[in-house]
Each structure stands twice: as C-alpha cells, then as structure tokens.
Amino acid sequence: xxxxxxxxTVAKTASLSGTALHTGDKVTLKLHPAxxxxxxxxxxxDLQDEPTIDAKIENLKTVERATTIGEGSVRVHTVEHIxxxxxxxxxxxxxxxxxxxxxxxxxxxxxxxxxxxxxxxxTAQDEPRRFFDVREPIHVESKTxxxxxxxxxxxxxxxxxxxxxxxxxxxxxxxxxxxxxxxxEIAPARTFVYYEDVKPLMDKNLIKGGSxxxxxxxxxxxxxxxxxxxxxDEFVRHKILDIIGDLALVGRRIRGHIVAVKPGxxxxxxxxxxxxxxxxxxxxxxxxxxxxxxxxxxxxDQVMQILPHRFxxxxxxxxxxxxxxxxxxxxxxxxxxxxxxxxxxxxxxxxPGVMQVEAMAQVASILLFKLAKTTxxxxxxxxxDGVKFRKPVLPGDTIFIHAELTKSRGERLAKAKCYCxxxxxxxxxxxxxxxxxxx
Ligand SMILES: [Zn+2]
Numbered sequence: 001x002x003x004x005x006x007x008x009t010v011a012k013t014a015s016l017s018g019t020a021l022h023t024g025d026k027v028t029l030k031l032h033p034a035x036x037x038x039x040x041x042x043x044x045x046d047l048q049d050e051p052t053i054d055a056k057i058e059n060l061k062t063v064e065r066a067t068t069i070g071e072g073s074v075r076v077h078t079v080e081h082i083x084x085x086x087x088x089x090x091x092x093x094x095x096x097x098x099x100x101x102x103x104x105x106x107x108x109x110x111x112x113x114x115x116x117x118x119x120x121x122x123t124a125q126d127e128p129r130r131f132f133d134v135r136e137p138i139h140v141e142s143k144t145x146x147x148x149x150x151x152x153x154x155x156x157x158x159x160x161x162x163x164x165x166x167x168x169x170x171x172x173x174x175x176x177x178x179x180x181x182x183x184x185e186i187a188p189a190r191t192f193v194y195y196e197d198v199k200p201l202m203d204k205n206l207i208k209g210g211s212x213x214x215x216x217x218x219x220x221x222x223x224x225x226x227x228x229x230x231x232x233d234e235f236v237r238h239k240i241l242d243i244i245g246d247l248a249l250v251g252r253r254i255r256g257h258i259v260a261v262k263p264g265x266x267x268x269x270x271x272x273x274x275x276x277x278x279x280x281x282x283x284x285x286x287x288x289x290x291x292x293x294x295x296x297x298x299x300x301d302q303v304m305q306i307l308p309h310r311f312x313x314x315x316x317x318x319x320x321x322x323x324x325x326x327x328x329x330x331x332x333x334x335x336x337x338x339x340x341x342x343x344x345x346x347x348x349x350x351x352p353g354v355m356q357v358e359a360m361a362q363v364a365s366i367l368l369f370k371l372a373k374t375t376x377x378x379x380x381x382x383x384x385d386g387v388k389f390r391k392p393v394l395p396g397d398t399i400f401i402h403a404e405l406t407k408s409r410g411e412r413l414a415k416a417k418c419y420c421x422x423x424x425x426x427x428x429x430x431x432x433x434x435x436x437x438x439x
Contacts, residue, residue, distance in 0.1 A: 005129045009033045009093040011121030016112055018104025021066070021078055024208030027100035029082075031120050034093040036127040039251050040086055042069070042076045043097040052095070055083055057249040057272045063265035065197075066102075067246055077102035080265070084245030085113035087253075088182035090122055092129060107227075108191035108214040110241055114183050132279055134256030140274060146260075146267040148243075150275070153257035158243055160260040162236040164218065165194070171236035177244060186244070188230050189237030195219035243268050250275050296322045298366070303330075306369050307362055308378060312339045315359035316401065319366060326371070326405040330363035336395035351393035356428045357384055360418035364403040364432055368414050371405070372436070379434040382413075387430040397422045412436050 015030040034041070040055040051074045053059055059069040066078040082103050086094060096103065106112035139149040159174035175181055193215050201207050216225040216234070223229065231237055243260055246268030254275070298306070298319040307314065316330040323329075334351055341349040365379045393399060400421040408414040412435055419429035 007036050007092040007125045007127050007129050008090050008122050009035075009038075009125055010091060010117065011123040014116050014120035016104060016106075016116045018106055018112070019209040019214070020100045020102045021105040021209040021214065022102060022207055023100065025100050027098055027102070027104045029103050029116070030097040031116055032095040032097060033120075033123075034095050036093060036125045038093040038095075040083065040091075040093070040248070041095050042079065043095055044074055044076065044099075044101070045097050046099040046101075047074065055079060055096075055249055056251055057269065057276050060249060060269055060272075063269050065193075065265075067249075067265050067269070069249075075101055078105065079103070080242050080245030081106075081110045082113045082245075083248040084241050085110040085117060085182075085187060087248040088177055088186070088244050089114060089117045089179045091117060092253075093125065105209060105214045108216070109189055109238070110187040110245075114187045130252040132250060132252045132254050132256070132275055134254070138271075138274055138278065140267055140270040142264070142267050142270075144262075144264075146262045146264050148261075148263055148267050148271045149259040150254070150271065151257040151259065154255060155257075156254050157257040158240050158260065159257065160236050160240050160243065160263065162239045163262055164235075168221070169218070169235055171233040173233055173236045173240065175240070177240075182244075185231075186237050186241050189234045189241055190214070190216050190225070190230070191238060192216040192218055192235050195224075239263055247272050247275070250279070252279065303366065306366050309362060313358070314362070315355060316362050316366070319363070320400075322370075326367060328363065328367055328403060330359070330366070330401040330403070332359055332399045332401060334393060334395055334397045334399060338395070341395060349395050351397075353387075353389040353428060356389070356393065356399070356420050357387060357430050357432070359399065359401050360403060360416075360420065360428075360430055361432055361434070363401045364405065364414075364416035364418055365434070367403055367405050367416070368408070368434065368436070371408070377436045377438050379414075379436050382433040382435050385431040385433075387428070389428045391422070391425060391427040393420070393422060393427055399427070406431075 010031055010033050013030055013032045015028060017028045020027045041052045043050055043052045053069055053071050053076055059071055061070040062068045067080040068075055068077045069079055134150050134152045137149060137151050141147040155176050157176045161172045163170040195217050212226045243263055246265055249272045300318055303316055303318055315332055317332050319328055319330045321329050340352055344352050361381060403416050403418045406415050406417050414434050416432050420427050
C-alpha cells in the first residue's frame with residue numbers, strides 16, 4: 001500500500017486583483033485556508049449575507065464559453081481557470097472570496113492563480129485525500145464530435161487532441177499532471193477564441209472585459225494576440241487546463257487517464273457528472289467498513305486457543321487490533337445461519353441483545369487472559385451495568401466489538417467498558433464485571 005496522500009489547503013490568505021471578463025469591472029479575489037473535507041467554495045463578498053457556492057458539479061449552471069456555477073439566484077462565472085490551478089497545484093480545501101460575479105480573468109491563462117497559490121503557500125492537513133479510482137473505461141461524447149474517454153491508470157494523466165474548424169490548428173499533447181508540470185507546461189496557456197464567435201458578443205457588449213490582453217483571437221488563418229504565442233501548441237495546452245478545471249467539480253482527485261478529442265466545457269461537465277454518479281453508486285455499494293489489517297490481531301484459531309467457547313457460542317470471529325494492553329476491537333460477522341435466528345424470530349431475524357453482551361464479554365475476556373498470561377482459569381460474569389440496546393442487529397451485519405478494561409482488582413476481579421458498533425453507529429453497550437476461577 002502506498003503511503004496515504006493527505007488533503008492540503010493554503011497556508012495563509014493571499015489576494016489578487018484584476019478585471020472581470022463579462023462586466024469589465026475591477027474584482028479582488030482572496031484565497032483563504034479551509035478545514036479538511038471542506039472542498040473549494042466560492043464566496044460572493046459583494047452580495048448581502050455573502051453567500052457561498054460549492055464548486056460541485058451539482059451546482060453547474062451553464063457551460064457557454066465558460067463554466068458557471070450557482071445556487072438559487074447567486075452565480076459565479078468563469079470558475080474553470082482558478083479551479084484548474086487549485087486542483088493541479090494540490091489544494092483540496094479553500095475559500096475563493098470575490099467581490100464580483102467572477103474571478104479576475106488575468107491574461108486568460110491560469111498563471112496569475114498559480115502565482116497566487118504560491119504566495120499563499122500549500123500546507124498538508126491531517127485527513128487523507130479522496131480519490132476517484134477509474135475501474136473501467138467510461139466515456140462521453142457530443143454530437144459536435146467531442147469525445148472524452150476515462151481509462152484506468154494509477155496517476156492522473158491527460159492526452160488531448162484539439163482541432164479548430166476545418167481541422168485547423170490540430171494539436172496533440174499527452175502528460176501526467178503534477179504541480180511542477182502544470183506550472184511549467186499548462187498554466188501559462190491562454191484562452192483562445194474564434195473571431196466569428198466573439199464578434200456578436202462584442203457587438204452586444206457581453207464581454208466588456210474581453211481584449212487581446214486576455215485572449216488569443218483566431219480569425220481565419222491569423223492568430224491575433226498582444227503577446228506572441230507562448231507555445232507552438234498553446235491551444236491544446238489551454239484545452240487541458242480547462243479539462244482539469246471542469247473536472248475539479250467532481251470534488252475528488254481522479255486517478256485515471258483522460259483521453260480527450262476536441263473537448264469543450266459541455267463534454268467536460270458531462271464527464272464530471274458521470275464520474276460523480278459512479279462515485280455515488282460505489283459509495284452506496286461500499287462495505288460499511290473494511291477490516292483494518294494491522295499487526296497484533298488474532299485470527300479465529302488464535303481466538304479459540306484463548307477462549308474455551310465453541311460453536312454455537314463463540315461470538316468473536318477474530319480480534320482486529322489491540323490498541324494497548326487494556327483495549328482491543330473484535331469482530332463478529334452475523335450471518336443468517338446463526339442458530340439463534342431460527343427462533344429469534346421466525347420470519348423476522350434479530351440478533352438477541354444478550355448475545356451481543358456475550359460477544360462483549362468474550363472480547364473483554366481475551367484482554368484479561370492476555371494480561372494474566374494464562375488460560376488455565378475461566379472468567380465468570382458477575383454483573384452487567386448500564387446495558388443499552390440501541391439498534392437491532394440483522395443478518396449480514398458486521399459487529400465491531402470494542403472492549404476496554406477499566407479496573408482490575410487483584411487477579412480475580414475485572415471491569416470492562418464495552419460497546420458494539422455496526423455501520424459506524426453504536427448498537428449496544430454495557431459495563432461488565434468478571435471474576436476468575438480456576439478451571
Ligand atoms: Zn479556459
């Protein structure tokens with residue numbers, strides 16, 4: 001198993017000012033740190049109550065030219081470039097505060113955002129990152145010839161083919177996306193637009209902030225921009241930038257290889273939606289809890305060397321971990337074949353509460369036997385206090401039985417605080433007292 005990757009946020013607040021593409025207004029963006037599992041949220045500082053919008057695919061509103069997210073009547077436009085920079089530079093959690101309806105467009109690339117993130121610094125947090133692992137190919141395509149295929153791979157990789165009208169400016173690039181590669185190869189690539197597409201918008205005054213300073217304009221065979229092309233294949237690089245930004249709306253890091261042909265915001269968003277749907281399906285199917293495979297547990301044979309109990313009365317399948325000498329977790333998988341289900345109750349199988357108390361007692365006894373370093377004695381129940389049965393245990397449930405010795409008086413008396421957990425909720429608990437007698 002590779003070491004877990006941890007979530008990251010920015011180390012401190014940093015800000016950036018510039019022009020909003022659509023309104024031409026001045027906008028200031030502040031990037032703030034955020035706690036684990038927060039994700040990326042945009043905050044509209046200019047509106048009453050300063051509403052925030054999750055950068056999630058569920059909030060996607062439009063994909064015309066740029067990616068717009070919103071909730072209720074609140075919108076944030078052109079989120080893809082800053083999301084691309086945050087995702088590629090490894091920022092999982094942050095608040096993007098803006099005092100307008102979109103972030104500053106900068107020079108049409110993600111360069112300004114990379115600089116901003118570097119000024120803020122990136123710092124590790126103490127929860128593991130969430131990933132979407134691609135298990136089988138998935139793909140989306142559009143009537144206009146865009147195609148995105150997501151293939152299994154152990155790293156995040158993008159291979160992209162871009163082609164303009166009449167297959168002009170056909171470019172291909174393939175790369176593994178890492179912070180260093182993004183900063184050097186992708187972030188400086190600027191937005192490009194076709195003159196025929198933007199002319200009507202300029203005429204209607206819909207892109208007041210648009211100029212040759214923040215976009216490359218393609219008119220026929222001519223490439224118009226204030227600054228010469230930064231890369232011979234700047235267009236495909238910007239397409240990759242947009243894919244990373246749009247797929248950041250998944251809210252998880254993707255471990256897989258994206259093969260994209262003539263991608264656009266609409267198909268990027270379709271893929272993000274498909275990934276999110278697949279993730280939701282997997283979460284619903286996922287085992288409630290996987291067995292940790294740490295050292296120091298006991299398998300069924302070892303449990304039976306310690307406990308004298310046997311079928312149908314052995315209520316521990318194994319011990320999965322000893323936290324300390326006085327604390328451990330046992331596990332019991334409850335199947336429909338348990339003998340008690342025959343009578344408790346016919347047609348309505350529920351594990352008897354007393355059997356859960358028995359399971360707690362057996363796990364606590366293992367602690368005691370280990371402490372006493374002998375199995376020549378046998379533990380007898382003296383009392384059970386504070387017994388509570390909170391939820392029914394049903395066939396198919398896996399019970400995690402937690403036991404902690406709280407008191408042992410001499411060699412013969414001991415107390416243990418125990419609880420049974422199914423699907424991360426406590427189903428029963430009790431405080432047990434034992435005495436030990438020679439067999
Ligand atoms: Zn873009």
